Amino acid sequence: ELAELQEELAQAHNQVHISEARVSTALDKLAYMETLVTDKILQDRNMTGTDLLLPTPSTSTSSLATAKSRQPKKRSINVSGPVQPYNDHLKNFWYPVAFSAGLKDDTMMPIDCFEEPWVLFRGKDGKPGCVQNTCAHRACPLHLGSISEGRIQCPYHGWEYSTDGKCEKMPSTKLLNVKIRALPCLEQEGMIWIWPGDDPPTPSIPSLLPPSGFQIHGEIVMELPVEHGLLLDNLLDLAHAPFTHTSTFVKGWSVPSLVKFLTPASSMEGYWDPYPIDMEFRPPCMVLSTIGISKPGKLEGQ
16 A cells, blocks of 8 residues: 555655646747847837927938937847747758767657747657647647657647657547658768758758778767857867867877968868868868877878
């Protein structure tokens, strides 16, 4: 009897966590909506102030001065507001979103792509799928549920979805033709890729295999709350390496009098001079950096 009570307590504890997650999701949505309303009000006010300043043939200098004095003061930009819409062309690429080893048959992996929530999981055939992380029934986050026979099961009412987004099971009700959005999803060379665009996916995916004769010894995922401009600034800064990375790849390297980054005339790749580092950008979001021990045909100090 005690074991049964402990099991019931554990189930109740789990339900509390699910409820907390639902409340947190709802609060996030409310905060987002509030930001949209605030930005709309601010935009309308700015438009009104601009209209007051539009001169007409009968507008005098004094009336313009009066209009300017009535113009509302500008507010600082709200950097925490909603992200501006992305260019649709930016979505028409294959995006690597996870390592294959991290997605087991019984696990779910929530991700965000272009400010939208998605969830990865493996279907009955073992292949990965990517569907919207929101149940079509009551908008519950699906990643809080579980995997049942290759379908992702909502923790609220048990609706189950396949990797193509089709609802295949609706407990306690008649099965209806219900689908949620799904993205093209492929697995290649140890990574899972998704295609968030509207155009048909391209047949080929960029290769991320190491050079011939090399093996992959580690797969690292890091989530950093930084703006992408900081990454660009760091990669363009070629002089910091011998001072900042002294315990890793530039250990013992001499400090050159001049560092250059040389690129072909029509390409998005190049190499550092005098460092043995090759870098390549592959649209839309991949930077491949190949770091050697020394320049080809030359050892440090010889």
